[in-house]
Amino acid sequence: MDVSPFYRWEGDDLILQCHLQPKASKDEIVGLHGDSVKIRITAPPIDGRANSQLIRFLAKSFGVSRSAVTILSGESGRQKRVKIEAPVRLPETVSIKRDEGESQ
Numbered sequence: 001m002d003v004s005p006f007y008r009w010e011g012d013d014l015i016l017q018c019h020l021q022p023k024a025s026k027d028e029i030v031g032l033h034g035d036s037v038k039i040r041i042t043a044p045p046i047d048g049r050a051n052s053q054l055i056r057f058l059a060k061s062f063g064v065s066r067s068a069v070t071i072l073s074g075e076s077g078r079q080k081r082v083k084i085e086a087p088v089r090l091p092e093t094v095s096i097k098r099d100e101g102e103s104q
Contacts, residue, residue, distance in 0.1 A: 005035040007096055012086040014062070014096070020078045022050040027057045029093040036079065037094050051075060054082070063088030 006017045019033040024040030031038055043053035051071055059066045062084050074080035090096045 014084045018080045
């Protein structure tokens with residue numbers, strides 16, 4: 001079984017290990033950064049703005065509501081663990097696959 005270090009499935013929920021780059025020119029998933037997926041966010045890391053923008057961006061990218069995206073750890077740093085509840089779609093930017101036998 002091919003297990004990637006930057007994500008794992010917990011039932012229907014996706015747990016992502018993220019490396020955040022705030023104050024970028026646009027919101028985008030750019031690929032891998034070590035054991036994390038690198039995400040650029042336009043918001044600055046002031047007063048939780050980058051975290052809020054990350055939640056909005058991931059919700060839109062995975063086709064879920066903002067309430068379905070939770071920062072599990074790393075609220076004050078660049079390295080974050082994020083849970084996405086039952087994503088409707090998976091971005092093509094990075095290769096995220098469901099375990100065999102799971103429906104998508």
